Amino acid sequence: MSSVTLHTGKNCAFLTNTRIAEKVPNKGKQTITYKNPPHIQGRMSVVGAKEGRGPLGKYFHKVLDDDKMGEKTFENAEIKMLTAAIDGAVNDSGLKTKDIDLIISGDLLNQVTTSNYVAREYHVPYLGVYSACSTMTEALNLASTFISAGHFENVLCSTASHFATAERTYRYPLEYGCQRPPYAQWTVTGAGCTVLSASGNGPKITMGTVGRVIDFGTTDLNNMGAAMAPAAMDTMVALFRETGAKPSDFDLIITGDLGKLGSDILRDLMMEQGYNLGQRYIDCGNMIFDVTQKCYQGGSGAACSATVFNSFVLDKVLDGTYGTVAYFATGALMNTQSCYQGETIPCISHAVVIER
Amino acid sequence: MDESKRNQRYEDYVASVTPKTGTWRSLWHSFWIGGLTCVIAQGIGDIYYALFPNLGKDLIVSFTSMTIITLAILFTGLGFFDVIARKGGAGSFLPITGFANAMASASMEFKTEGLIMGTSVKMFTVVGPVVVNGIVWSAVAAIINLLITGGL
């Protein structure tokens, strides 16, 4: 590994002359401060067996022993997993399904089918959203906006991803013998769900930053961390600039699924922008698998940050370890055709700020 | 600063921090796995030749490749071909066994869409390039060869 010289910001001289704020004048405000911050009242994370064996295994609420869950197809297993997460979160919030006013959900499959089929069973107003692996924060931002404006009382946000279905959608057949490069990532099998309410005493979502689509011209489909790091940087810088905050104002800064390589690149990029992320910055993809599990740079996928956020991070917020948490999920917005047509990979990152 | 310059610099930077595959290690793995596959095929061919000495060389070669193709497909079905392949890299996809694995894996993968619309439609998704290019360019090569040698 050639990552010894990282985290200093000195070895990435590609933005030397111009600071990003001058280069792209910030016309609109990206950061929203919620007037009536919603409370996180219920949460649930369901993960597959491999994730359960990882370092965070003991934090997850439910670990599957069979990634197919006894279903005929992996797609059905993903639906069942998301249903389990939603039911668990509703249960955890002490509400009934009929009290839920809106479901905002997304996943990685074409036309977000998993979420659509799950929503079919609930007879509740539903918004299907997609921004790849940053779907969870997009859903949280939308839900917070609805609640803060007083349109809805209880809103449910959920995402799911499954290794087997994502492989088929984006890469090769499961049994196809292909060698992954050492900078590849591994899609997390899991589902995460958060219930937001206008009232209650759970942690509050006080701010949200809506990301812009950022494309630094990377084309390597395997190197998602490098593609998404600039998007995370852009949203992070927007949040810090617009609120006047520093990284040290947060007890914890988490990114979604940049992986080991991507989070190292992000440290460099932020250092160059004048922000030292330091010890308080962690990456969900980097944490969810350990080195012995042969997952290269770590986890990816919509469920990667959603499961870690709903288990480990909120556990630590609730027990008082962390007071203020900034949560940036990052997503790559390509599909397989666009890459074969020679397009580069556009990426996005949305953020929410959670306070105890 | 214009965007392409920024992208170029970012690309260079990413290339400098991205971990590389250990060259000698992966070359060694593909060397011995590829070599071993060839030796196994040679062995099967020799056994067939000893058992049926009057079959003719072409038929022996055909039977040998049929045997290793079947074995590779069986390994794929049992789910451990990709374990070998992750180590072997080119050593496992370049021999004809890799061709068989690509076909069987695609065919199994799309079983859930049904045997007609799934398996039958998608069987050649991965090996398509090999079959198509093989047929087209072998015909072109043969025509050129025959025009030059006067075989037509």
Add this chain to the structure above:
Amino acid sequence: MNPVLENIITYLIVFAVGGVICAIAQLLIIKTKLTPARILVIFLLVGVFLEGIGVYKPLNDLFQAGISVPIIGFGASLTRGAIEYGKQIGLLGTLGGGLIRNALGIGTAVIASYLVTLIFSPKSK
């Protein structure tokens, strides 16, 4: 020469040649941005070319399975078939000759894949 020794030498040659061909492909993967599909096609075309200029047969006699098991052998075999049938029935023979010669292998691959599909399902890793 001792036939046992001769066999051992043959097998060593097969191992070395097959291994080196695969290692070259692996080197292409590491050093260039070519995808496995493109590399397969490149090696296939190498086989087509070698057979087209008529040097594949002596190489095959020398290296045996070492060169015929990698995809090079498939390309060469397709071309061999196309040339042979072209000689027999003229221009039209070249269009199907390759497939006729390799029909046993391709047929086995299709049928075995189909049978395996009926029995097994892919597993999540």
